[in-house]
Amino acid sequence: MKFIKTTEQDSNHDHLEKMNILQLLEKINSEDQTVPQAVQKALPQIEKLVEIVVKQMKNGGRLFYMGAGTSGRLGILDASECPPTFGVPHDWVLGLIAGGDKAIRKAVEFAEDSTTQGWADLQEYDISENDFVIGIAASGTTPYVIGALEACNSNEIPTGCIVCNAGSPVAQTAKYPIEVVVGPEFVTGSSRMKAGTAQKLVLNMISTTAMIQLGKVKGNKMVDMQLSNTKLVDRGERMLMKELNIPQSEAKTLLEKHKNVRNALKAATKDGNR
Template sequence: MTKITEQPSLYRHLEKMSVSELTANINKEDKKVALAIEAALPQINQLIEMIVEKLEQGGRLFYLGAGSGGRLSVLDAIELPTTYGIPKGVVNVILAGGVAHLVEAREEEEDNREAGWKALESHDVSKKDLVLGISASGTTPFVLAALQACQSKGITTGCLVSNPESPIAGAADFPVEVITGPEFVSGSTRMKCGTMQKMVFDMISTTCMIRLGRVEDNKMVNVQLINDKITDRAVKMLMERAGLEDYEKAKALLMEKGSVKKALDTLNS
């Protein structure tokens, strides 16, 4: 395979560039990310359809990753229970080094071939679930070995990689290859690859939540009332959708039922 992610930057002598030149060139490279994702939409769509199917049948999604991609998957997963009201544990993250050590950047753990599968086993992973491996290079041992173990046990796998024809794609039932090209700083896959990963995670989780009925019209009707800003937004959402005019009465109903969705169901029953 060709490691495009490790190829030299298209730009030379970065240290001689002005601030305006640096930001313009970084922005020029970032513009390529959305087009790379567009080219991979058929693969992304197939993966999402399978994730939705698994979740509808009571299964779970496991993000499995190391480095920047793994850390970005943590950010995606932790917001879903609050934003969409799904139970904790539906979307999970297996991070090299452990989620508890998120900010420590334990990059050496990506070479641990046993840890990924052991972590999945500790969550009682099964054929009902889908494990999505994340690796810019497509070769990360932590991810590769765990996906291979999953496949040997009939557990459905997917991946998100940025090099073509990688070993990790070969170990995925639903591979997604988004080829973003050489990085602005050679090999720094926290840049375009990281931007791509964040965009694709948003695409996967948001589409899944919509398809699972966690959104109505374009509203987060299952959002959890965790602070004043979100509660105010939810009250106004309830008033709009139910045709209510009294803010305090709408708020009282919302707080009693716990979500816009449940309040609307009560009003419509």
């Protein structure tokens, strides 16, 4: 079957410049509503990938995201949010982008076209068979990602991907592919739109599910979150107040002493305050 990039097909809408603001917003929103349905169809693939991610991380491995452009930035975003949200080390989940950190803010021309740089970037982190690498590419054709996944496969490092076209080279290379086919974009070829939204949803699912499976959530609360601002300190106090049935003053004292909601809960339980 011939590979066709549906993300590059003509939009279902034309003469966009003739639409008023409300018409544009309504049609973009209408397209966006199809994305969760496309993600739902990929749940079996996502499940298989997360199972291996959890297995690898339980054995001391790390999770790597890598991509170019919007895809790379989304991976970095998800990776950067894991330490403050779940209290994990900064090297548990890592995001790499073609062109390096400067590409996060400004596009680096042709950086994604290298078939060797992705593997070189991974080697800087002493990548091993204990880790898991997810290539993110809306098109499913990014050389930077394909080259890295091929090298990982050759070195027995498990691989996955998140793509938005069916039967792409990236998906055929990854051992655990996730294909979320969102169809043509509102603005033809602008994969930062529906494809980017789909990738963000899947990344949320992967990291959140993995962290829950790794014991980083209690009940439905982020008990290991970093108390890095007033909002999060207040959230931590409210968690303790509800869980231990104590006033805010006591919750504040516990949190100040133990610096972490989980530790505060353990201490309070041990001391018979619960």
